[in-house]
Amino acid sequence: MERPPSPLTIGHRSSQCRARTAELATRHGVIQTPVFMPVGTQATVKAITPENLQEIGAQIILGNTYHLFVRPGHRLIERCGGLHRFMNWDRAILTDSGGFQIFSLKKLSRITEEGAAFRSHLDGSRLFLSPEDAIEVQEALGSDIMMCLDTCIPYPADRTETSGATALTGRWAWRCREARTKHDHLLFGIVQGGMYPDLRRESARTMIDIGFDGYAVGGLSVGEEKEQMYDMTEVTADCLPDDYPRYLMGVGTPEDLVEGVWRGIDMFDCVMPTRNARNGTLFTSTGRVVLKNSRYRDDQLPIDESCDCYTCRNYSRAYLRHLFVSREILSYQLNTIHNIHYYINLMRQIREAIAGDCLASFRNDFYSGLAAE
Numbered sequence: 001m002e003r004p005p006s007p008l009t010i011g012h013r014s015s016q017c018r019a020r021t022a023e024l025a026t027r028h029g030v031i032q033t034p035v036f037m038p039v040g041t042q043a044t045v046k047a048i049t050p051e052n053l054q055e056i057g058a059q060i061i062l063g064n065t066y067h068l069f070v071r072p073g074h075r076l077i078e079r080c081g082g083l084h085r086f087m088n089w090d091r092a093i094l095t096d097s098g099g100f101q102i103f104s105l106k107k108l109s110r111i112t113e114e115g116a117a118f119r120s121h122l123d124g125s126r127l128f129l130s131p132e133d134a135i136e137v138q139e140a141l142g143s144d145i146m147m148c149l150d151t152c153i154p155y156p157a158d159r160t161e162t163s164g165a166t167a168l169t170g171r172w173a174w175r176c177r178e179a180r181t182k183h184d185h186l187l188f189g190i191v192q193g194g195m196y197p198d199l200r201r202e203s204a205r206t207m208i209d210i211g212f213d214g215y216a217v218g219g220l221s222v223g224e225e226k227e228q229m230y231d232m233t234e235v236t237a238d239c240l241p242d243d244y245p246r247y248l249m250g251v252g253t254p255e256d257l258v259e260g261v262w263r264g265i266d267m268f269d270c271v272m273p274t275r276n277a278r279n280g281t282l283f284t285s286t287g288r289v290v291l292k293n294s295r296y297r298d299d300q301l302p303i304d305e306s307c308d309c310y311t312c313r314n315y316s317r318a319y320l321r322h323l324f325v326s327r328e329i330l331s332y333q334l335n336t337i338h339n340i341h342y343y344i345n346l347m348r349q350i351r352e353a354i355a356g357d358c359l360a361s362f363r364n365d366f367y368s369g370l371a372a373e
Contacts, residue, residue, distance in 0.1 A: 066098030
């Protein structure tokens with residue numbers, strides 16, 4: 001099948017590794033990559049407003065097909081003018097197909113050639129999502145970047161199980177591309193293959209043969225060791241077209257972002273900054289701050305003295321600890337503002353390091369800073 005033109009324009013390339021900067025063109029603006037996408041599963045990034053996200057500099061956020069399909073329903077969102085208008089967000093949105101959520105609710109689901117039959121995690125009602133349905137839902141939502149429905153593979157998984165699931169993901173990907181009707185909405189294929197390099201290469205070839213606007217590395221950060229995840233990321237990225245966007249799904253820590261970019265990844269998403277914020281763990285240039293620790297009870301310093309986010313400009317560790325241990329709602333918002341800012345700022349610094357061809361020294365300084373705490 002003919003490959004669509006790439007929406008990616010390469011800017012700078014590192015002479016030290018596979019990293020690059022680029023511009024990714026979408027219906028709602030051009031995205032500077034490498035980029036981190038805050039997760040807004042249910043049409044909201046938890047504990048933070050769209051205005052906060054814009055002030056921080058988020059270029060694109062992620063929504064989830066499964067959750068929005070179950071509640072409030074894609075047709076309702078369509079009647080409300082699409083997901084952008086529904087949630088008052090005028091920048092780009094990527095929607096995950098829901099494959100990972102169906103996998104994580106495997107006790108409530110059954111995967112067949114036709115698609116995924118499952119029970120709603122809300123009320124137990126019977127539901128079904130086929131590859132064609134996944135595209136229909138995402139087109140109704142008005143996603144800027146749609147994802148093919150895939151079968152996420154558990155860890156560990158033997159070769160037979162992994163091979164069968166990977167092949168099914170490939171067949172579903174063909175059906176997703178055939179079902180697509182709106183070609184100004186980008187569509188990404190997802191490479192699976194578990195922890196088997198040859199299966200990942202085979203899956204990548206299948207996705208390239210079908211032809212997508214971008215390619216995602218799926219099925220990682222599901223329990224494997226870090227080095228194994230990095231190895232599979234590198235194996236997969238090396239197989240993907242150089243001139244198309246590469247997206248590492250559901251990853252991860254600040255260290256994971258640095259290592260992913262080093263291996264040629266352009267896009268990332270993860271619930272970690274928002275979930276950790278609600279649990280009182282904040283990311284800083286010198287490591288993590290766990291607010292419940294008594295050492296911060298009288299600490300008048302900001303969370304990170306080198307950070308210029310709203311939270312760090314205005315509030316001390318002592319106050320943020322007080323909010324957290326008191327279970328005040330404001331704690332979630334202020335902590336989330338900081339963590340999202342940290343991630344967005346980290347990606348900006350990475351882009352600048354690539355442009356200056358000094359990513360290796362940036363990487364060394366990044367790890368040295370974490371070790372200093």
